[in-house]
Amino acid sequence: MAEALGVALLGCGGMGRTLAQTARKLDRARLVGVWDVAPAAAEAAGATLEAPWFTDLRRILADPAVGGVIVATPNYTHREVVEAAAAAGKHIFCEKPLALRTADCDAMIAAAAAAGVHxxxxHVLRYLPVFDRMKQLVDAGAIGQPFAMRTSRLGGWGEAAEWRRRRATSGGPLFEVNAHELDYMRYILGEPESVYATGSQTVVTDTDYEDTVFVTIRFAGGHHGVLHSSIGAAGGGYSGVIQGTDGVISFTNWPSRIHVHGFAEGGARETIGEESLTAPDAHVRELTHLVEAALDGTPPPIGGRDGRAAVAMAEAAVASIQTGQAVTIRPA
Ligand SMILES: NC(=O)c1ccc[n+]([C@@H]2O[C@H](COP(=O)([O-])OP(=O)(O)OC[C@H]3O[C@@H](n4cnc5c(N)ncnc54)[C@H](O)[C@@H]3O)[C@@H](O)[C@H]2O)c1
Structure with missing residues (x-):
């Protein structure tokens, strides 16, 4: 039988359970334990996922059967949990946002490096069908050199756990939701250099952060991007454009559709509809990175540096909203 990575789930909420179910489907992984601070959550997840359950983090991390962990606890706990896992010598998959401060990301990256773990x-958005295909198109030169991008993600927040409703524990939507869009803009446009943002709290008032933001980011090489995001928009929608030297990709994610426009054709060169926008399961792909890192030593395609960059952009956007000034991003 092929070597399998023993994986432990740390944080048995909605996302953690989804990831653990995925881990159980991988040929080279098996779920060997689940942990949560809430005993009922740990016990219920242990029963559903057919794995031993723990409420003592040190105990599950001391289990030699655990080679890798999935960290899916509330955002403000990521640093503490990741550092504990690294100190125990476990390879780590951490949910986005990596942390709530760039300095915390640096400490987590250093802890993993010092322990020799991956x-x-x-940042799973990269692997969703529309975004996966757009990256392939960009890499294939379909629009020449990409230099500008606009993303608009509008929707409702719905019922949110208490930790999600406080900036101190979730970071607010710029971290909790838009870590995805910020990461994707960097994936397409390169390293961020500075951020200017405005925000308002107009519709969703039971939180302590903006419900609507505009974030303008300057990337290396003079590239630039804009994010318009709201958790207080009726109807919603997710759309945008990537502008390149030879063409433009316009997209909607709900429903999935991509148009590629060129200069010469004077219109749409290619339209890709929902039926042809398929991709391998996104969670399988991201957890396969953990398995390949742990078993084969393959550096993860989305690692600490990527997580840090998204956090740095979100942190700079909040600072810019609060000060009214553009904020320079400190490189890793
Ligand atoms: N990639 C995505 O698209 C995506 C989607 C949803 C959530 N997430 C991320 O996954 C993580 C978990 O989100 P969720 O929706 O599963 O949250 P959740 O509130 O449903 O679950 C969080 C779990 O962590 C446990 N926990 C562990 N340590 C805790 C502590 N110190 N304090 C409080 N609770 C603690 C809670 O008891 C709970 O079971 C977050 O980082 C979130 O940003 C990512």
Missing amino acids: LCVG
């Missing part, structure tokens, strides 16, 4: 970060 740190993968869950």
Whole structure:
């Protein structure tokens, strides 16, 4: 039988359970334990996922059967949990946002490096069909050199756990939701250099952060991007454009559709509809990175540096909203 990575789930909420179910489907992984601070959550997840359950983090991390962990606890706990896992010598997959401060990301990256373990970060949007295909198109030169991008993600927040409703524990939507969009803009446009943002709290008032933001980011090489995001928009929608030297990709994610426009054709060169926008399961892909890192020593394609960059952009956007000034991003 092929070597299998023993994986432990740390944080048995909605996302953690989804990831653990995925881990159980991988040929080279098996779920060997689940942990949560809430005993009922740990016990219920242990029963559903057919794995031993723990409420003592040190105990599950001391189990030699655990070679890798999935960290899916609330955002403000990521640093503490990741550092504990690294100190125990476990390879790590951490949900986004990697942390709530760039300085915390630096400490987590250093802890993983010092322990000789890999740190993968869950920027799964890259692997959703529309975004996966757009990256392939960009890499294939379909629009020449990409230099500008606009993303608009509008929707409702719905019922949110208490930790999600406080900036101190979730970071607010710029971290909790838009870590995805910020990461994707960097994936397409390169390293961020500075951020200017505005925000308002107009519709969703039971939180302590903005419900609507505009974030303008300057990337290396003079590239630039804009994010318009709201958790207080009726109807919602997710759309945008990537502008390149030879063409433009326009997209909607709900429903999935991509148009590629060129200059010469004077219109749409290619339209890709939902039926042809398929991709391998995104969670399988991101957890396979953990398995390949742990068993084969393959550096994870989405690692600590990527997680840090998204956090740095979100942190700079909040600072810019609060000060009214553009904020320079400190390189890793
Ligand atoms: N990639 C994605 O698209 C995506 C989607 C949803 C959530 N997430 C991320 O996954 C993580 C978990 O989100 P969720 O929706 O599963 O949250 P959740 O509130 O459903 O679950 C969090 C779990 O962590 C446990 N926990 C462990 N340590 C804790 C502590 N110190 N304090 C409080 N609770 C603690 C809670 O008891 C709970 O069971 C977050 O980082 C979130 O940003 C990512």
